[in-house]
Amino acid sequence: MTIMEERAATEVGAARRRKEDARLITGRTMWTENITLPGMLHLAILRSPMAHARITRVDTSAALREPGVVAAFSGADVAGVQGSLPCAWPVTEDMLLPDHPPLAVDEVRHAGEAVAVVVARDRAAAVDALAAIEVDYEPLPVVTEMPAALAEGAPLVHADKGTNKAYTWIFDSGEAGTGQSTEATFADAEVVIKRRYVQQRLIPAFMEPRSVVADPTGDQHTIWSATQIPHILRFLLAVVTGTPEHKVRVVAPDVGGGFGGKLQVTAEELITFLAARRVGKPVKYTESRSDSILTAHHGRDQIQDLELAARRDGTVLGLRVRLLANMGAYMGLVTPGVPLLGAFMYNAIYKFPSYRFECVGVFTNTTITDAYRGAGRPEATYAIERMMDELAVEVGLDPIEVRRRNWIAHDEFPFDTVAGLTYDSGNYEAATDKATSLFGYDELRREQAARRESNDPVQLGIGVSTYTEMCGLAPSRVLGALRYGAGGWESATVRVLPTGKVEVVTGTSPHGQGHETAWSQIVADQLGVAFEDVEVLHGDTRTSHKGLDTYGSRSLAVGGFALVNACTRVVDKARPVAAHLLECDVSDLEFKGGAFRVRGAPADSAGRTLADCSLAVFAAHDLPEGVEPTLDAEATYDPANFSFPHGTHLCATEVDTETGRVTIRSYVAVDDVGRVVNPLIVEGQVHGGVAQGIAQALFEEAVYDADGNLLTGTFVDYTPPSAADLPDIVSDRTETPAPDHPLGTKGVGEAGTIASTPAVVNAIVDALRPYGVDDIRMPCTPERVWRAVQGGDRS
Amino acid sequence: MIPAAFDYTRPSTVDDAVRALAGAGEDAKVLAGGQSLIPVLRMRLAAPTVLVDIGAVAELRGVRDDGDALVVGATTRHADLLRDPLVAAHAPLLAQATAQVGDRQVRHLGTIGGSLSHADPAGDLPGVTVALEATFEVAGPGGRRTVPAAEFFVDFLTTALAPDEVLVSVRVPKRPGWTTHYEKFVRVAQAWAIVGVAAAVRRENGTIAEARLALTNMGTTPLRAAGVEEALTGAPATVDAVASAAGRAGEGADPPTDVFASAGYRRHLATVLTKRAVLAAGGIV
Incomplete structure (x- = not known):
């Protein structure tokens, strides 16, 4: 019999320091690269220096004679067994889906494509022996830019397909019945604004380079990989290689960042698996940073042609989007679907009545594009938020006022959008009011006017970005309707151990998000156990046998729901045990603060904790009839809807008109991500996201030359910003709980990236309006800004 | 990446270092802090056979x-x-x-x-x-x-x-009586200069008596801005005079075009940064 104090449910909402950080920050953990297995060999990959060429000969025989070399082979040597890298999202019935061999067999289609490999006793020997492989290439014409790729007579990336146009996907609110036809609204519009925006190609630049260890020596073939998607990888490895699924184990040990860049089934994973099976020994491959930049999938790379129709009073009537989306040379796991994730977001927080979206996927001789933090939604948000600023200028309204006239009011939720989604909740007014007040909006506008008046060489600009996003991917029925190859459910298992400690298994796969901390906080409240008494297991298909992994701000929104359900089930399982121990009827019990008591009994009366129940279950000496000797429960949850966080970001930039240098003077982010489990984690996600969004606005671009060489092949050339280049970020929140989630949480992983890019560019353009500037192509480098001031080349 | 294999020697005197270099011929490289050489080796842009580490001298x-x-x-x-x-x-x-x-x-x-x-x-x-x-x-x-x-x-x-x-x-x-400033323009904080200006000036009464200026990354070697120095010598220590002199910053320059900036933009930057460097060095407002 236990007398206990009631434990209040106070973990959710507490700014807990992350329990996983000590090991992650010190590196005293299982990064894939840290894994060393007995007899392990090392793999090096010879990559194509050409962007497009026929391979006429590969000779690996000399490499085999190099010291330490165990095996060397080319694509032709494994053509029959290597399979094709999978694409899980054929967005249309007639989408072109070319073969994507992990090792190129007779043709390379982008610089860096894997051509041959060496397996050796140490990594240096493997790298050295690459020089002994002979490859003859017959150059083929190269195309890297989308307009050129679609032109008549363009070089074909896949000659057998006859075109570089991979697919055309259309949404039309008139046809879908979600709104009016744009034909009608544009015909009557008082104002029509047309713009072309370019979403430059970006490199995800996760901190830990990708790494794979494949061990074929056990009954199960085991793959450790720095991946976001161990479960999806296991399933697809089985499908692609024909290995029985139960003979494949995938482990994502601690993984150092992803940002969507590790949401992929990679050539390197397949090649390492293949090599290990050929030599019958464990094999490791870890990419260099240069290889990572060149060959890990890129993001964005879209050209957006936009037309917005409005009335003179600033009311938006419709939007037309014609999008070109660069696929790169092949289709990655979700490459074709990324623009579709944006398709539903161009209408953003606004309630205009007509919308049409047309997307053409284009093949080019470049590295594949695929998901990168936000995936489609940052592009869409950028487009509409830039257009709203253009509209404000056109109709002579303050940019916040023009948004206010068009956004969905807080009492209009749930709201059916013109793009066919149902927004569950939001309060755009509250977030915007809080942001403008923290920012000092009116004072900054006064200072801006004074600088304009005095012709100050350093002009001040104010950028507004209001956003919502669809996250919590995703309702399986919606994914099915969009022709995605899997569902969007998530799973959780909760096991109460005999001593009352708790093991949680999640199907999400954290790679920096802090799930171990957040899940522990939730379980602590649900079960009334201590935060420290919860262990969260993830990422190994042997312990976490079911899940759909981590991306699209889904883990808490979907996985957290499953977790709460599993906790509820555990409590329900313990109930008859507790009733038996307390010699009362189950219906007389209540569970509160970690203990069962007879309803109405005083708080200090005798109760039975979950630990009492778990010990009784473990002993199983005296269990009531029909009660299983286990306190484990599993739950799988498929969301009914997406989750729609939102917010308002404001940015003030100082623009030096003499040099073009942009300095962010202040940045305010007010995000509404529903109820917050851990404010420290939320703030970290916002800061990191804002930094990446600023990076797109000001710093980063992957540049190819006309021959398809990647010119930004190192961090020196790609210029990702460091802390020294970024402003202090003031982040705050409003909380509109998600009505359909037991915790009221939404998603936060991508919010900062989605909101910040247009806030920064809007601020730069706002600073330079007196100079006649209405756009600057991203990244807004000093030279581009200076040239815009000069009225010269704005490209 | 991993560098190609090399021999390594760590002499303790300058003479030994020179002997080691002379003995290895053209394929030797001196290793000091390694901040330029090691990345070059790791990317296999160079493959010296001997590294002479002078860190112990x-x-x-x-x-x-x-x-x-x-x-x-x-x-x-x-x-x-x-x-x-x-x-x-x-x-x-x-x-x-x-x-x-x-x-x-x-x-x-x-x-x-x-x-x-x-x-x-x-x-x-x-x-x-x-x-x-x-x-x-x-x-x-x-x-x-x-x-x-x-x-x-x-x-x-x-x-x-x-x-x-x-x-x-x-x-x-040592340059008693001189004041100096380095003006650097970068894309990101830790990067190399797109253009940089090192300025030293000596003021006398209301004028600039002497100036020494060198530009970074306006050619394959540092460029002494002789035209600007000439224009500044004896000029009044005023913003206008400095701005006018700085207009000659691009003389003799042959700046590169690369992913960071075009040659034309670098020429423009050179004039702005030179003006700012001299104003800051001379404390001219």
């Missing part, structure tokens, strides 16, 4: 006062130079530029001699030594010789050092 490290000049040993690390009171007192321009070399990690490993011998046109320190009219002491099999900064930088990544020579020290003249 005591004579090469440290700063000493030599009357009318400071002598800075070649393997003095940037971070050590930044903490040195002699440098702070007598060569503030060198300190200001050194504080902007790379990032904190680079400054704790990289050395002044390594930066200068690498002769990257976008590096900060070559231009500073040119503006300050420093001289370099060089040791080779035939003994020691002195090379003026302006003659040390020969071409892109190329110096007056022979393959069997080692940079021993940099002699930086």
Whole structure:
């Protein structure tokens, strides 16, 4: 019999320091690269220096004679067994889906494509022996830019397909019945604004380079990989290689960042698996940073042609989007679907009545594009938020006022959008009011006017970005309707151990998000156990046998729901045990603060904790009839809807008109991500996201030359910003709980990236309006800004 | 990536270092702080057969006062130079530029001699030594010789050092009565200069009596801005006069076009940054 104090449910909402950080920050953990297995060999990959060429000969025989070399082979040597890298999202019935061999067999289609490999006793020997492989290439014409790729007579990336146009996907609110036809609204519009925006190609630049260890020596073939998607990888490895699924184990040990860049089934994973099976020994491959930049999938790379129709009073009537989306040379796991994730977001927080979206996927001789933090939604948000600023200028309204006239009011939720989604909740007014007040909006506008008046060489600009996003991917029925190859459910298992400690298994796969901390906080409240008494297991298909992994701000929104359900089930399982121990009827019990008591009994009366129940279950000496000797429960949850966080970001930039240098003077982010489990984690996600969004606005671009060489092949050339280049970020929140989630949480992983890019560019353009500037192509480098001031080349 | 295999030697005297270099021929490279060489090796852009690590040569490290000049040993690390009171007192321009070399990690490993011998046109320190009219002491099999900064930088990544020579020290003249400024323009904080301007001026009454200016990354070697110096000499210490003189900053320049900036934009930047460098150096408002 236990007398206990009631434990209040106070973990959710507490700014807990992350329990996983000590090991992650010190590196005293299982990064894939840290894994060393007995007899392990090392793999090096010879990559194509050409962007497009026929391979006429590969000779690996000399490499085999190099010291330490165990095996060397080319694509032709494994053509029959290597399979094709999978694409899980054929967005249309007639989408072109070319073969994507992990090792190129007779043709390379982008610089860096894997051509041959060496397996050796140490990594240096493997790298050295690459020089002994002979490859003859017959150059083929190269195309890297989308307009050129679609032109008549363009070089074909896949000659057998006859075109570089991979697919055309259309949404039309008139046809879908979600709104009016744009034909009608544009015909009557008082104002029509047309713009072309370019979403430059970006490199995800996760901190830990990708790494794979494949061990074929056990009954199960085991793959450790720095991946976001161990479960999806296991399933697809089985499908692609024909290995029985139960003979494949995938482990994502601690993984150092992803940002969507590790949401992929990679050539390197397949090649390492293949090599290990050929030599019958464990094999490791870890990419260099240069290889990572060149060959890990890129993001964005879209050209957006936009037309917005409005009335003179600033009311938006419709939007037309014609999008070109660069696929790169092949289709990655979700490459074709990324623009579709944006398709539903161009209408953003606004309630205009007509919308049409047309997307053409284009093949080019470049590295594949695929998901990168936000995936489609940052592009869409950028487009509409830039257009709203253009509209404000056109109709002579303050940019916040023009948004206010068009956004969905807080009492209009749930709201059916013109793009066919149902927004569950939001309060755009509250977030915007809080942001403008923290920012000092009116004072900054006064200072801006004074600088304009005095012709100050350093002009001040104010950028507004209001956003919502669809996250919590995703309702399986919606994914099915969009022709995605899997569902969007998530799973959780909760096991109460005999001593009352708790093991949680999640199907999400954290790679920096802090799930171990957040899940522990939730379980602590649900079960009334201590935060420290919860262990969260993830990422190994042997312990976490079911899940759909981590991306699209889904883990808490979907996985957290499953977790709460599993906790509820555990409590329900313990109930008859507790009733038996307390010699009362189950219906007389209540569970509160970690203990069962007879309803109405005083708080200090005798109760039975979950630990009492778990010990009784473990002993199983005296269990009531029909009660299983286990306190484990599993739950799988498929969301009914997406989750729609939102917010308002404001940015003030100082623009030096003499040099073009942009300095962010202040940045305010007010995000509404529903109820917050851990404010420290939320703030970290916002800061990191804002930094990446600023990076797109000001710093980063992957540049190819006309021959398809990647010119930004190192961090020196790609210029990702460091802390020294970024402003202090003031982040705050409003909380509109998600009505359909037991915790009221939404998603936060991508919010900062989605909101910040247009806030920064809007601020730069706002600073330079007196100079006649209405756009600057991203990244807004000093030279581009200076040239815009000069009225010269704005490209 | 992993460098190709090489032999490694770590001599403890300058003579031994020179002997090691002479013995290895053209395929040897001097290793100091490794902040330029190691990345080059790792990317396999070079594959020397021998690395001569001069980190253990005591004579090469440290700063000493030599009357009318400071002598800075070649393997003095940037971070050590930044903490040195002699440098702070007598060569503030060198300190200001050194504080902007790379990032904190680079400054704790990289050395002044390594930066200068690498002769990257976008590096900060070559231009500073040119503006300050420093001289370099060089040791080779035939003994020691002195090379003026302006003659040390020969071409892109190329110096007056022979393959069997080692940079021993940099002699930086003290310039009492002069004030200085280094103006650097970068894409991101830890990056190389897109353009940089090292400026030293001496004011007399209301005029600029003398000026020394060198531009970073406006050609394959640091560029002494002789036209600007000429225009400034005797000019009134006013914003207008400086701005007018700075208009000549692009004279003789042959700046590169690369992923960071076009040649034309660099020419423009050179004039703006030169103006700002001189104004800051001269305390002119």
